[in-house]
Every structure is written in C-alpha cells, then in structure tokens.
Amino acid sequence: MSDDSDKGPSRRGFLGAMAAGGALAAGGARAASDPLITEVQPWNQLLGEGVDETPYGLPIRFESDVVRRDVPWLTADPISSVNFTPIHALEGTITPQGCAFERHHAGAIELAKPDYRLMINGLVDRQMVFTYADLERFPRETHVYFMECAANSGMEWAGAQLNGCQFTQGMIHNMEYVGVPVRLLLEEAGVKPEGKWVLAEGADAAGMTRSIPLEKMLDDCLVAFKANGEALRKEHGYPARLVVPGWEGNMWVKWLRRLEVGDEPWEQREETSKYTDVMADGSARKWTWVMDAKSVITSPSPQAPITHGKGPLVITGLAWSGRGTIRRVDVTTDGGITWHEARLSGPSFSKALHRFHFDVDWDGSEMILQSRAIDDTGYVQPTKDQLRAFRGENSIYHNNGIQTWLVMPDGRVENVEIS
Amino acid sequence: MSRFPELTALALAALIATPAAAQMGLGREATPEEVAAWDIDVRPDGLGLPEGSGDVATGEGLYVEKCAVCHGDFGEAVGRWPVLAGGEGTLDRKDPVKTVGSYWPYLSTVWDYVHRAMPFTEGRSLTGDETYAITAYLLYLNDLVDEDFELSRETFLEVEMPNADGFFVDDRDAVEVAEFSKPPCMSACKAETTVTRHATVIDVTPDDDGAETSETEAPVETAAVPAPAAAAPEAPAGPDPELVAAGEKVFAKCKACHQVGEGAQNRTGPILNGTVGAPAAHIDGFKYSRAMTEAAEGGLVWTEETLDAFLEKPKAVIPRTKMSFAGLRKAEDREAIIAYLQSLGD
Numbered sequence: 125m126s127d128d129s130d131k132g133p134s135r136r137g138f139l140g141a142m143a144a145g146g147a148l149a150a151g152g153a154r155a156a157s158d159p160l161i162t163e164v165q166p167w168n169q170l171l172g173e174g175v176d177e178t179p180y181g182l183p184i185r186f187e188s189d190v191v192r193r194d195v196p197w198l199t200a201d202p203i204s205s206v207n208f209t210p211i212h213a214l215e216g217t218i219t220p221q222g223c224a225f226e227r228h229h230a231g232a233i234e235l236a237k238p239d240y241r242l243m244i245n246g247l248v249d250r251q252m253v254f255t256y257a258d259l260e261r262f263p264r265e266t267h268v269y270f271m272e273c274a275a276n277s278g279m280e281w282a283g284a285q286l287n288g289c290q291f292t293q294g295m296i297h298n299m300e301y302v303g304v305p306v307r308l309l310l311e312e313a314g315v316k317p318e319g320k321w322v323l324a325e326g327a328d329a330a331g332m333t334r335s336i337p338l339e340k341m342l343d344d345c346l347v348a349f350k351a352n353g354e355a356l357r358k359e360h361g362y363p364a365r366l367v368v369p370g371w372e373g374n375m376w377v378k379w380l381r382r383l384e385v386g387d388e389p390w391e392q393r394e395e396t397s398k399y400t401d402v403m404a405d406g407s408a409r410k411w412t413w414v415m416d417a418k419s420v421i422t423s424p425s426p427q428a429p430i431t432h433g434k435g436p437l438v439i440t441g442l443a444w445s446g447r448g449t450i451r452r453v454d455v456t457t458d459g460g461i462t463w464h465e466a467r468l469s470g471p472s473f474s475k476a477l478h479r480f481h482f483d484v485d486w487d488g489s490e491m492i493l494q495s496r497a498i499d500d501t502g503y504v505q506p507t508k509d510q511l512r513a514f515r516g517e518n519s520i521y522h523n524n525g526i527q528t529w530l531v532m533p534d535g536r537v538e539n540v541e542i543s
Numbered sequence: 544m545s546r547f548p549e550l551t552a553l554a555l556a557a558l559i560a561t562p563a564a565a566q567m568g569l570g571r572e573a574t575p576e577e578v579a580a581w582d583i584d585v586r587p588d589g590l591g592l593p594e595g596s597g598d599v600a601t602g603e604g605l606y607v608e609k610c611a612v613c614h615g616d617f618g619e620a621v622g623r624w625p626v627l628a629g630g631e632g633t634l635d636r637k638d639p640v641k642t643v644g645s646y647w648p649y650l651s652t653v654w655d656y657v658h659r660a661m662p663f664t665e666g667r668s669l670t671g672d673e674t675y676a677i678t679a680y681l682l683y684l685n686d687l688v689d690e691d692f693e694l695s696r697e698t699f700l701e702v703e704m705p706n707a708d709g710f711f712v713d714d715r716d717a718v719e720v721a722e723f724s725k726p727p728c729m730s731a732c733k734a735e736t737t738v739t740r741h742a743t744v745i746d747v748t749p750d751d752d753g754a755e756t757s758e759t760e761a762p763v764e765t766a767a768v769p770a771p772a773a774a775a776p777e778a779p780a781g782p783d784p785e786l787v788a789a790g791e792k793v794f795a796k797c798k799a800c801h802q803v804g805e806g807a808q809n810r811t812g813p814i815l816n817g818t819v820g821a822p823a824a825h826i827d828g829f830k831y832s833r834a835m836t837e838a839a840e841g842g843l844v845w846t847e848e849t850l851d852a853f854l855e856k857p858k859a860v861i862p863r864t865k866m867s868f869a870g871l872r873k874a875e876d877r878e879a880i881i882a883y884l885q886s887l888g889d
Contacts (some may be wrong), residue, residue: 195749200613200623201810203799204663230666231795245578253577254570261569282637284742291748312566323584329666331659333584382581391587391649393656397641400710406634408646412713416723426742454727459736463729492736502724514719518639530738539742543735 208294249314303348370446404516459492596695597676644685790883
C-alpha cells in the first residue's frame with residue numbers, strides 16, 4: 125500500500141487500485157490482521173523532521189500528482205499559454221496559490237515591491253503615482269472571489285474533448301483577497317465628471333490592457349496584494365493585481381501598473397480580437413464580462429475514478445456565479461431523468477466558489493452524472509445544447525454548460541455528452 | 544451615518560463639506576514625462592497616435608525581419624502562432640479564421656498592440672514610424688490597401704476595417720437569461736438518456752500518469768544538470784555548476800522558441816543541444832534562414848567567442864537571421880547561457 129500511495133490515481137494504476145479496493149470491500153467477514161497495525165512501522169519508531177527543516181513547506185511528496193497541468197497542443201508556446209487547476213483533487217472552496225491555474229501572455233515576471241509603481245492618469249484632477257508602500261496605507265478590504273478564465277471549457281464547445289475536469293473546468297481558482305478598493309485610489313486622483321471608463325494596464329511585456337466601466341471599478345474592484353493570507357504569487361501578479369469580482373479572468377490585470385480614466389473604451393486587443401464570442405452567423409458579442417452560473421462534479425471524474433467498488437460514495441463538486449451566490453445545486457445520476465438537491469457545504473460568498481456534496485449508496489451500475497447550479501438571481505445553468513442553440517459552436521468563450529460524466533461499473537469515468 | 548455614532552454634528556458637517564470624497568494624501572502627482580512614458584494606448588478615434596508615418600515597403604522589410612519567424616512570410620503563421628492575414632468569409636463557418644483583415648474591428652488595435660507588445664521577445668522596441676510601417680504592411684497582406692500606401696496619423700481614419708460592424712454589445716440578459724431562468728425540472732424530465740459523444744474517442748487529453756511523467760522528465764533533468772561533484776575531480780574542467788544554473792535561468796528568455804534536453808524538438812527556433820563547438824545550422828530538419836546557411840557554408844562554428852558575439856547582438860553577426868531576439872546585453876548572462884548550453888548533451 126505505502127509503495128503505491130505516492131502515485132495517485134491514474135489510468136494505468138487504476139486496475140491495481142480496484143483490486144486493492146475489492147479486497148478491502150470484503151468487509152463483513154473477519155479480516156486478516158493488518159500488518160500496518162500489528163507490526164511496528166518506521167514512522168512509529170524513527171524520528172521525523174525537526175522544526176528547522178522546512179521554513180516554507182510544500183505538500184508532502186505523496187501529493188505530487190496534485191499539480192497544475194497544461195495542454196501543449198493548445199498554444200504556440202508555454203510562455204503565452206495557460207495551465208489548469210487540479211480541481212479533481214481539491215476539496216473545500218479555497219484554491220491553494222501553488223496549484224491555482226496561470227494564464228500569461230508574456231510569461232510570469234518578477235517585479236519587486238520597491239520597483240512597483242501604480243499610475244492613475246487620464247480624466248482625473250490629479251494624475252498620481254503610488255508606490256507599493258502607499259498602497260499598504262489605504263484602508264483594506266478582505267473578500268473571497270472566484271476567478272475564471274473566459275475560455276474555461278472553451279475546448280468543449282463542439283463536443284466532449286478532454287478527459288478530466290482539470291482540463292475541462294480547471295481554468296478557475298478561488299482565493300481570499302486583501303486589497304484596496306479601486307474607488308479609494310480613484311478618489312485620491314479625483315475622477316472628472318466625463319470619466320466613464322477605466323483602462324487597466326499590466327507591467328509585463330504583454331502590457332495587458334482592458335477597458336472596464338468606471339461604475340464596476342467604483343462598485344467592487346480591488347487592487348489586491350494578498351491572497352489566502354500571504355503575498356500574491358509571481359504567477360498571479362505579485363506584488364499587486366486587479367480583482368474584478370464575477371467578471372472574466374482576463375480583466376483581472378496582473379502586475380497592475382496603470383489605471384487610466386477616459387470617456388470611451390479603448391477597444392484593445394484583448395477585448396476585440398480575443399475575448400469576443402463569435403455566434404453561428406459570424407457576428408460577435410463583445411463586452412461579455414460577467415461569468416454565468418456554472419458547476420462541475422469534481423469527484424468522481426475522469427482523473428478521480430471510483431476505486432472502492434459499490435457502497436457509500438461521496439459525489440462532490442464546485443458551483444459558482446458571477447452574478448452572486450449559489451442558491452442550489454442539483455445532481456443527477458441518471459443523465460437528467462431525475463434530479464436531487466445536493467448539500468451545499470462551506471461558506472456561501474457572493475461571486476465565490478461554493479462546494480456541494482451528494483452522498484449516495486452506489487449499486488455498482490453505470491451512472492450518468494451531472495450537476496446543475498442555480499444562482500440567487502434564479503439563473504439555472506443550461507445544458508451545452510441549450511447554449512449551442514443560442515450561440516453555435518464557435519464562440520470559444522463563456523461555455524457554462526452542464527458537464528456530463530459517464531461512470532462505468534468498474535469505476536472509470538469518462539467525459540461524454542448525452543441526448 | 545449610524546456607523547459613526549460618536550461623530551459630533553460639527554465633525555459630520557466638516558466631512559460633508561469636503562468636495563467629493565476625502566483624500567488620504569497618499570502618493571504624489573505624476574510628472575508629464577512619466578505619464579507620456581507609460582500612456583501609450585491608442586483609441587479607435589486615433590487618440591494617442593503619435594506624429595509619424597510608414598509605408599508598405601518599409602513595413603515589409605521590418606515584418607520579414609521581426610515578425611515572419613512566428614507569423615509567416617504572408618501572415619499565414621508558423622505552428623500555432625496567430626494567423627494575421629486572410630480568413631475573409633470564414634466567421635460563420637466551423638473554426639473561423641480570425642485575422643486582422645477578417646475579424647479585427649479597429650485599426651487602432653493593431654497599431655496599439657504591435658507597438659505595445661511586439662515582437663514577442665522584445666516588446667516596446669518599435670518606434671512610432673516602424674509601427675506605422677508594419678501596420679501598413681499588415682493592411683497590405685490583407686488586401687486592404689495598395690502597395691504604395693503610407694499610413695500616418697492623417698491617413699489612419701481613412702482605413703476601413705471589413706469587420707467593423709461585426710460586433711454587438713453583450714445581450715445575454717435580454718436574449719438568454721429569461722430562457723435560462725425557468726424553474727428546472729426535477730423528476731421524469733425525459734424518457735431516456737443515451738450517450739452521444741465520447742471524449743476518449745478524440746483522445747487528446749495529456750497523459751495524467753504520474754509515473755510516466757517522471758520517467759520522461761528524469762532524463763531531461765539529468766541532461767540539464769552537470770555531473771555531480773563526485774565526478775568533478777577526474778573529469779576535465781566542465782562548465783561551472785553555478786554558472787550553468789544561472790544560465791538555465793537566463794535561458795527562460797530563449798524558451799519561447801528553443802527547446803533543449805532529451806526529447807527536444809525544433810520549434811520556432813532549432814534545438815540547441817550540442818551547439819557549442821558545432822558548425823552553425825547543424826540541426827537537421829530545421830529551416831534556417833538563407834543568411835545562417837550561408838554563414839555555415841562560410842565556415843561559421845559556434846565557439847564560445849562566436850556564440851558570445853551572436854548572443855550579444857544577433858543581427859550584428861548574421862544581419863538577416865530569422866532570430867528576432869534583440870540580444871543579451873550583459874556579458875555575464877551570455878557567459879552563463881554558453882555554460883548552460885555546454886552542459887547539455889547532444
């Protein structure tokens with residue numbers, strides 16, 4: 125057992141795990157004594173590491189498979205690319221920074237706090253420059269928000285393609301941010317009455333830019349410098365990034381260096397040629413900022429097959445909405461003939477990930493699993509076919525359709541679509 | 544107001560009397576030079592464009608030198624780098640080809656993005672005139688202007704982008720939300736369910752087998768890291784391990800185009816295993832520039848000296864090399880990279 129335990133679930137290791145599960149499932153009968161109990165083990169006898177061993181720790185090596193992964197064929201090179209959060213292996217609602225997905229357009233840069241400057245210019249009374257130390261002196265707020273790439277599930281528009289929720293829904297993370305409301309920074313500069321839009325710009329070589337309505341900026345946007353209690357990671361915009369709650373991740377400009385106030389949008393590359401949604405007739409929706417309600421069962425799923433055979437089974441997943449909180453999540457095990465209300469467990473914050481659980485007694489027969497999120501506006505997560513009826517198959521972005529997993533009697537799980 | 548019960552009426556009056564919101568007095572005013580240095584954005588109405596101009600012919604030269612390595616000689620793209628030209632009439636078909644000509648609604652976006660972020664390995668290196676010229680050439684590649692066209696701040700607004708009217712503002716709230724807000728069915732929602740599509744049939748998922756990953760990664764690490772210290776005493780002086788480690792870091796600048804180690808493949812640039820000591824253009828299967836092939840025929844060998852000169856300023860050594868990288872200014876970076884390349888096997 126201990127020899128296998130650092131490998132985690134994998135397609136190759138699956139049958140071995142099934143055999144082990146089968147042996148344990150013999151349950152009721154009197155079991156042979158377990159040497160892990162009857163024999164003294166090294167960890168019962170020898171000493172562990174001292175407190176001076178690990179000033180900052182990583183997960184234990186047995187969890188080495190719980191990592192970000194990328195899909196090499198998706199992009200031209202790994203510098204302007206994306207990887208995926210291992211949501212199939214996480215629980216609760218908070219995403220650890222170290223495995224939270226990354227999307228860069230010119231690589232993750234190193235920008236030190238002493239070198240950090242944030243400029244506010246354009247239609248303001250006073251064009252301003254703030255240092256990182258200045259940012260730390262403004263009143264702060266703490267909020268938990270999900271951040272989802274608009275292209276999450278984008279490879280699935282034309283049909284089930286990637287086998288694993290890490291790849292199909294993993295361009296998402298959920299962190300507790302501490303930062304300064306953008307409103308306070310703009311007030312410091314004094315927005316002129318004709319100001320209607322704000323251009324946010326990053327300090328990396330992509331010079332990432334997005335036009336954001338002033339109203340949204342004043343409402344709930346943050347310049348965040350901490351996540352999950354510690355500094356942002358380099359790959360998430362250290363030392364400061366923009367947080368745009370509920371709206372597509374591309375707008376959350378990392379390494380934020382400038383906010384410009386203007387009276388019209390700038391129509392930059394990332395809001396015209398990219399992050400616009402092509403409809404079936406060839407026209408394109410722009411400014412599709414809000415992320416619609418969505419959910420996915422993270423386990424069981426293709427990367428997290430059932431290895432214990434029939435009997436008690438925990439079905440769990442994530443749900444979120446850019447419009448507010450999740451009111452309810454329904455789960456079906458028969459492909460949508462009958463739905464059951466799942467249990468929401470954990471905190472319920474607006475525009476944050478929600479965790480759901482649905483505990484079943486699996487009889488070992490085939491299941492077709494789906495989850496369906498309903499947010500507090502009453503919006504019900506649509507099926508992929510419902511979305512396609514409105515948008516066709518070319519839109520790339522904003523695929524919030526219901527995910528289907530086929531669970532086979534041996535516990536393997538596959539990404540499928542159903543009638 | 545109830546949040547501040549302790550405030551006196553006088554203090555309240557003072558707060559309210561403050562025009563707009565109270566300021567914290569943090570930060571400082573930006574200088575005009577600072578604003579000019581960072582505020583380089585250009586709007587569809589041309590706001591932000593500098594004085595200047597550039598024509599198609601000048602743009603072609605710049606494009607071939609700085610852009611074609613990724614985007615192809617005619618904007619058709621190499622590998623999965625963005626296609627820049629063509630694609631007209633494909634937006635309503637399966638897998639539309641979204642290019643400057645077929646999709647981009649505003650010319651300002653082209654100018655702004657090229658000026659801000661291109662070439663990929665050397666953003667913000669193009670002058671205003673160079674950007675006008677490259678933008679003019681991109682229009683020419685898309686059959687939107689004639690070959691004698693010159694783009695300037697004055698001619699900028701005369702250019703019509705074919706898909707300018709192809710966009711509409713998000714209408715999900717009006718069009719979709721009502722349909723997606725009906726109370727959902729809970730039981731007997733359909734008679735039966737059949738599986739219609741399988742992801743495994745397509746089989747494009749990266750292998751998630753941890754064991755296999757470590758099998759393929761381990762040799763790369765072995766190749767990339769110099770022999771352990773134990774081997775050092777008898778081995779002839781290999782590259783300094785610290786220098787190799789530093790070189791591996793600097794190599795991040797090269798990774799967009801070059802692969803190294805076991806399993807490396809030619810990408811935008813050739814594999815760099817076994818470069819030091821090898822003749823130029825020695826990698827089979829990579830399409831070098833004519834200039835590089837000619838240099839090789841002329842006897843160019845990548846010694847530490849020639850590599851150092853090439854890495855400092857590639858175009859000073861091979862004026863028409865495909866490599867659009869500007870060069871490594873710091874001598875210690877070049878020394879580190881060369882040590883790193885030396886540490887790699889063939």
